[in-house]
Amino acid sequence: MKYGEHLFRREGTQPPQRPTTATQAANAPHATPAIVPSTARTSSSAPPVDAVPGKSDEPGGSRLIVGPNIKLKGVEIDDCDTLVVEGRVEATMNSRAIQIAEQGAFSGKVDIDVAEIRGTFNGEMTARKRLVIHGTGRVSGKIRYGKVLVQEGGELTGDISVLGESPPDLLRSA
Template sequence: MAVQNPFFGKREPEPFQRHTPPANGLNTLASGSAPAVGALAGGLTGQKPQASSVGDSSGSKLTVGPNIKLKGVEITDCDTLVVEGTVEATMDSRVIHISENGAFKGSAEIDIAEIHGEFNGTLTVRQKLVIYSTGKVNGKIRYGKLVVEEGGQLAGEIEAGIGAGARASAAPAVVRAEPAAMAA
């Protein structure tokens, strides 16, 4: 039977053949239960599937890689944004992770923010804002909880207490700070 290259032209139909599972541990195909896609791909390529970090296991994820610039967009329906390059945008998401070489400029409403790089603009963090030692956050910042590692920088108009408990309370405290004033 002659079979043509699938990229050029039509393939000739092949008669149905019963599939015998490979001997590398993917016997779940023969038993009728379907394995996870990652396990199937890992078994066929000989590589183990990589475990994702906590918080990245479900939902949609957008990664802006190193040396990539994303400008003038509105990011919606994204559960996790990972910034390794440069992003100028507005967004509403669950998690943002800005890597050490990453930069975000614009407006963001986030549940959890982890900043290793730079953020400039308006940042509203509903739950927890974590600024690591290499992180720099500047602009109008509102947060529920704040963690700043030694060396991390926070500057601008800062408003604390916007979490679930703060909604029932009176007006939250507003602090205006400069980077030199924020000593860890």
């Protein structure tokens, strides 16, 4: 198998066999096989995350996947509908959604609609609509959110507040 062939083949299928002799080539069918596009990329170590249905699955929706063992450092991520972090990312992001897989880690600043965290986030986050922290998720830093869901085992620490609410006035006169 050539390098990269496995990236475009469905699991459990074999590459087409090529004729090795002139006789086999003459008798080989000449029809072009149908190409069936794969609708989703899954990783065996991280189940697919469906926190942000819709736009990233539509034509034109953009998705950046930082795979396991990949480190992306010192970048600005814009115009990306969904960032999927399976490796390590140190960045600033203004986008629609972030999904951090169980083994993934993000540090930096994000301004997004929806965050789904199974791994680790450290930094400044504004999740305008929803922040979901799964049982394996760890979120720390300056965190602002519209709505939050923390599953049993998930951790949320730092300067935390709901968007639109002012912090309590602890210095009120009596």
